[in-house]
Amino acid sequence: MIITGVFRQSFYLHKFSIIAKLISSIIIQITMDESDNAQIVVIADDVCRKAGIATTWINSNRFGIHAYKHVDKFSQDTKSQFAPCEAKVHFLRPEIILFSPLLRKLVNESNGVFLSVQNLKSFSSGDIRPELLKHSKQYRSILRACVENLQEILPKEPLSEEKTMLENFLTIFYQVECIWHLTEILYVDAVPGDVVLPQLLEWISFHFPSRELVASKILSKNTIGADLENSNYWEAVIGCAFHGKLNLVCRLLALHSKADHSAFITADNIIKTMPVYNVYGGYSVNEFIIRWKHWQMDLCSNLETNYFVIDSNLEMLMKLIAGDESILWEHSMYTEAWYELLAAKLFYSAPCCKQLELSRYANSVAERWQANRHLDRVILALIENDLYQVIKEIQYMSDNGWFAAHLMDLLYKCGKLNILSKEKTNVTAQLHESLILEYGTTLMSHHSLWQCGASYLIHCPKQGLGRLEILLQSLPTGTEARINKIIDVARDNNMPHVVASICKIQGMKSIRQGRLGNALMLALKAHDGNFTTYIADQFLKHYAEHGELECRDLLENLGSCMLASDRLTFLGKYCEFHHMYGMGEFREAASLLVSLLVSNLTPKYFWSILLTDAIPLLEAEDVIFSSNDCYELLRCAEAHGDDPKFQDKISIFRIGVARNLARSLSLEGCQAEH
Incomplete structure (x- = not known):
């Protein structure tokens, strides 16, 4: 039997896995059609193939699939052609990577930051952007710790499925951190004058450190003639220049075998005197542009007189610094992504570029680079201020909604989300709630993370409590401590009928186990007078039959509860x-x-x-x-x-x-x- 369909939560496509239960294991094949995002799940069940199937929601994101033949009042009343048969129930659920013990810290710590963000408005007055920036950096710190932990574990893991899983986790959360950092720069951190290039260069340098690491190794040797000893010398120089690390460029040039030549000395002076925009530098944007253009004219005049022709690589470097775009693309092999080129282009051609102008430059570079990876599309959408597209794209990052829920919540609190439907109605609040709702629902399906999930649902004003009410009643109970936690959550959120239902079910179990004291405590928690009467009767009947009062310590200390x-x-x-x-x-x-x-x-x-x-x-x-x-x-x-x-x-x-x-x-x- 073949089941074909698209399973979505908001824009989210889950990766589904199958658990076969009851009689025996079954063979399962899962394929993915990249063109239409459809997912095909093949269940090798002959009874399902012949009779048809039905599905039943079990809890949270878990479904049961079983053989089913539709019968109504018009069906002929005959003996079933399928009886007797080997009936099987197949459980279908998404693959939740957040349930991995390796990611547990990420889930728990980010939950604390999320709850802190929800309380900001009630304790702050005026602009809360500075506070939101602090929380954004806390999220990034948690992500960075997660990535570093995975990087530390990965080399120790032998070649296996576990290693593949770790590599997948590392890829996902490295990209998440990269996107979050850029989002923070563009939408959360309010920069005076709106000149984003300094922070953009910092972002590039942070996420692409390989060239600076090579430069550090060369500089650590501190030997003249580094260009002759190290084949990666000019790659390191050009790479540092792409990232705007001019101090490193000058230090590397000082180790060149021709460093004492006038051309190298002049190049060093020109690079060191290059005006670099700083919002706190004491110059207005217009004043800075005038100074920068004068500096650029001096550099261009030196290039026109072939002053740096003594070394072709030096000449290429100075042309790059002068803003020659052809040189930029000629040395694109020294970069790993199109946005490295974008940062270099802005640094040497438009150092005072503002955020509104950024998309024009980004599109030209991305188009020529032919950037079409998933990460490329997300970053381009961020730069273009197309947050609707960003949300759609990050839904496919296989992080089970962690990223979308937390990032969009932060942007919503910043007032940066403004999503319109096809009918041009504002659906920002609905979308914001739906992302948190789905993430919370996902966590509710885990045996120990359900309390985290509940804390997200509580902060969904329209649908959260309704969904929490349903999910609390579907949670497996287990230990008494767990039952008490479920009851406490229901009571704290004013769900007396949920408390009564859980207490009655567990109370009846306790009665069947002969634990009348526990049953009485549950009935008192539920404030259920009828159930309390029933349990008190059980005490009295037990005494009438056996001549012994059970749980006398409890009964002697009922206090005002006695009036229930x-x-x-x-x-x-x-x-x-x-x-x-x-x-x-x-x-x-x-x-x-x-x-x-x-x-x-x-x-x-x-x-x-x-x-x-x-x-x-x-x-x-x-x-x-x-x-x-x-x-x-x-x-x-x-x-x-x-x-x-x-x-x-x-x-x-x-x-x-x-x-x-x-x-x-x-x-x-x-x-x-x-």
Whole structure:
């Protein structure tokens, strides 16, 4: 049987894996059509092939697929042609890389930053961009730690599927960090004057450090004639020039075998005096451009007189610095990506380029480079301020929505998201919520990350609580600690019926296991009076059958919880009666016993037990019951003494009451005379 379809959450395409269960393993083939993003899952199940299939949602992002033949009122009533057969249920779920132990720290730490971002508006006044920038850097720090951890583990892993998985993780989160950094520069960090080149060069240098590393190795030797000893010398020089690392370029030129020649000395002076724009440099943009153009004219005049012809590589370097685009492309082999060329082009041709002008330069470079990788498309969309396209592209990064949820939340808080539908209506809030909603839902399917998932759903104002309500009830319960956590989340988010449902289910399990105390605590948590009454009845019936009160410590310390139901009140007071009796406080115990008898709280099956409990007190040496108490005892015996269990004690009870009545009347008469 072949199932073909596109599974999407927002714009998200999951990679699906299959788990075969119940009877035996099955053969599964998963293929991917790059052209239309369709996914084909082949399930080798002959019954499904013949009968057809149906799917059932289990929980979160898990589905059960099974054989199913549609039957309705028009179908002929005949014996099934498939019975008997080997019925199988196949479980379908996405591959969630975030559930890997290697990425657990990333998930947990980013959750803390996310929650901190949600609280910013309530504690800050005015512009919160500086605070959001701090949080953005925290996200990047978490990503960098994740990437470095993967880089550290990868060489230790032998060649295997694990190594392939680690390489995949490393690729994904390196790209995520790279895109996040650029987004931070363009949208979060407010630069005075909006000149983005200094930060753009920093971004390039950070993510493409190979040329600077080669330069550092050459400089560490500190030997003249480095160009003769090291074949990568000019590659390092040109690479550093592409990244705007002019101080490194000058230091490398000082190690050249012809460094003392006038051409090299002049080149060194020209490079060192090159004006580099700094927003805090004390010059306006216009003043800086005038100074930079004068400097460029001096350099060009030296090139026109062939001053640097002594060394072809030096001449090429100076032409590059002078902004000669042909030289830029001629040395493009020294770069790994088109945006390295973009940064170099801006640095030497348009050093005061503003963000609005950036897309024009980026498109020309990307088009000539023929940039069509996924990362290229995302970066180009960022530069073009097409955040709708960015969201679409990053949905395909196989990070299970971590990136889209956190990055778009940050941009939403910055006020940078402005997404319009085809009908030109603003859908920014809906899209923002849907990304967080899907990410939270994904985490809810994990046995230990579900609380993180819940914290994301809570911050989705329209649909979050509704989805959380459904998912909490579908979570596997497991240990008592886990059950209590689920109940706490439901209670904190005002879901009393969810609390009641979970408590009732778990309470019934506890009753079947003979754990009445645990069941009672669950019923009290749920504030479910009927269920509390039912459990209190179980306590009383157990006592009626076995003559022993269970969980006396719990019952003796119910406090105000005793008022949750009349039956629990009776149980608590009866437990208190036993406690007084055991402590030798017979008068207080007798008074409490009589109050229980006249309270109308006593269940029918328990009357005989209360009346029996009165017999030892009636036969005590001291007079414990008053005459009025004796009358109440007799009235109760007349009304409820017909219980078969009490028939063998009724005569003893009556004699005891008669004796106690005589003694109490005599005692009361003597007290009246005095």
